[in-house]
Amino acid sequence: MMKKLSSNDPCPCGSGVKYKKCCARFHKGALAPDALSLMKSRYSAYAVGDARYIIRTTHPENPDYSEDRKAWREEILNFCRANDFLGLEILDFSSIDEKRATVEFVATLSGGVIREKSLFLMEDGEWLYHSALEINN
Template structure:
């Protein structure tokens, strides 16, 4: 994991300290909606928390695999070689069991716009899939 001071601004762009924002989810608190989950996943990539990414990915997701060792290595490589420069939230469609977030992630490799689909499994939200939109 990348070192990020608990007092540093949270990568999700909330203007809160990391320790008061996404770190609480990375340590086990459940985000109450899909928007908070999406923001905490962006921050997890930014700090290289591959365990959180895996834990919050739906088994239907194309990246999901039981080979967590290689999956972790892939996430860690992406996080290590990418700078996470900002997050713009474009749309949030909330629902009881299904929700969508459209966001723009500003990355060192270029901006990416994605429409993410989240599903509720039991009492927790997970990332099911995403469609990257052309810019």
């Protein structure tokens, strides 16, 4: 059900800014300046079915990381096609230090709600999604 997005449509991340002025620039190669921007741009990438971006911004230590890019890409695209991405709410963003940060969020999808606290690591000047952490309520 991937959403075909015009560059003038509102960005899926919920910023209220046009896609072309928001997450599209990261999808086209600009580096996210912080973990929060990366989190939002990854959500938008799922919403528009940009598996290449998801793969490129995933840390090699992530449990879903795969050397079989073709199969991994297809897995991501299947997830994107199976869901409508209805909204993203950021609950918390904190920098642990200059190379580690966390973002806690709620993503509302047609297939259900995902609540996650994500760990992001800075590697070679680029923020990457590392893994989901336990959420202590």
